[in-house]
Amino acid sequence: MTGSSGMLAGKVVIVTGAGSGIGRAAALLFAREGARVGIMERDATSGTEVTELIAQQGGEALFCQADVAQEEQVSAAVDAVVARFGRLDGAFNNAGVEMSNQLVPDLSTPDWQRVIDINLTGVFLCMRHQTRAMAQDGGAIVNMSSGDGIIGQPHAADYVASKHGVIGLTRAASCEARYTKVRVNALLPGLILTPMVEERLFANPAFEAQVAPMAERHSIGRFGKPEDVAEAALWLLCDRSAFINGALLTVDGGYTAR
Ligand SMILES: NC(=O)c1ccc[n+]([C@@H]2O[C@H](COP(=O)([O-])OP(=O)(O)OC[C@H]3O[C@@H](n4cnc5c(N)ncnc54)[C@H](O)[C@@H]3O)[C@@H](O)[C@H]2O)c1
Numbered sequence: 001m002t003g004s005s006g007m008l009a010g011k012v013v014i015v016t017g018a019g020s021g022i023g024r025a026a027a028l029l030f031a032r033e034g035a036r037v038g039i040m041e042r043d044a045t046s047g048t049e050v051t052e053l054i055a056q057q058g059g060e061a062l063f064c065q066a067d068v069a070q071e072e073q074v075s076a077a078v079d080a081v082v083a084r085f086g087r088l089d090g091a092f093n094n095a096g097v098e099m100s101n102q103l104v105p106d107l108s109t110p111d112w113q114r115v116i117d118i119n120l121t122g123v124f125l126c127m128r129h130q131t132r133a134m135a136q137d138g139g140a141i142v143n144m145s146s147g148d149g150i151i152g153q154p155h156a157a158d159y160v161a162s163k164h165g166v167i168g169l170t171r172a173a174s175c176e177a178r179y180t181k182v183r184v185n186a187l188l189p190g191l192i193l194t195p196m197v198e199e200r201l202f203a204n205p206a207f208e209a210q211v212a213p214m215a216e217r218h219s220i221g222r223f224g225k226p227e228d229v230a231e232a233a234l235w236l237l238c239d240r241s242a243f244i245n246g247a248l249l250t251v252d253g254g255y256t257a258r
Pocket of ligand 1: 016017018019020021022023040041042043046066067068069094095096097098118122144145146147188189190191192193194195196197
């Protein structure tokens with residue numbers, strides 16, 4: 001389903017961190033649902049691969065290599081998408097990194113700053129340039145928070161603070177919808193089986209003790225799949241959610257409800 005049909009038919013949508021995990025599933029889904037997709041990713045290999053996969057499934061995508069924490073790169077990427085496709089209607093600000101896995105007394109200032117720069121300031125920089133690009137017709141933005149945006153975790157002060165920050169940023173920006181014509185919502189996933197989790201967090205001894213209690217709290221009885229989160233982002237970006245603004249949508253199998 002591309003181009004003229006699908007939930008995002010006719011729309012141009014940016015996905016950040018689209019090379020892996022949730023971003024990758026979202027970019028592929030959005031393209032299948034008719035969007036032309038701007039692939040904003042700092043890793044050239046995975047970004048190119050997803051762009052080619054979209055072309056193979058009959059869709060249209062543009063790869064823009066960009067680090068979301070670098071404003072010039074963000075600005076250039078948004079400009080490139082608008083130059084190629086003529087407009088911007090939506091964005092899924094998904095790019096992010098995991099915690100540095102330190103207790104607060106051991107968490108270095110550079111480690112703290114790196115996580116905040118990517119997970120929080122990166123979302124802000126993307127929103128600023130995306131919102132400007134949507135000035136004429138308005139649009140929708142979905143920001144990636146986490147269950148850690150509303151609860152705490154040990155060894156994760158940098159990550160938890162960044163994801164709480166994304167919620168504040170989302171709420172504040174949603175209050176500006178009458179000026180910007182842009183709806184802004186946030187997703188709060190539980191544990192989703194992506195490379196961030198399976199290849200890095202599960203391999204870290206500091207995280208090991210948390211896995212069983214976390215599994216118990218996902219009341220649906222399994223961890224999430226990238227596609228579970230991509231489906232929620234799709235709905236928040238399409239016109240069927242036209243009255244949803246400033247929402248915090250958990251996609252966590254009941255994790256934060258317990
Ligand atoms: N996996 C989970 O359990 C989970 C739960 C809640 C929230 N999240 C959030 O979802 C988002 C995606 O996570 P994932 O699990 O798919 O991770 P992932 O590591 O599989 O994918 C993240 C992607 O973002 C890219 N990226 C990282 N830093 C970037 C930067 N500075 N600029 C541009 N691209 C960058 C990476 O190259 C990678 O392609 C993150 O924001 C993460 O915090 C994940």
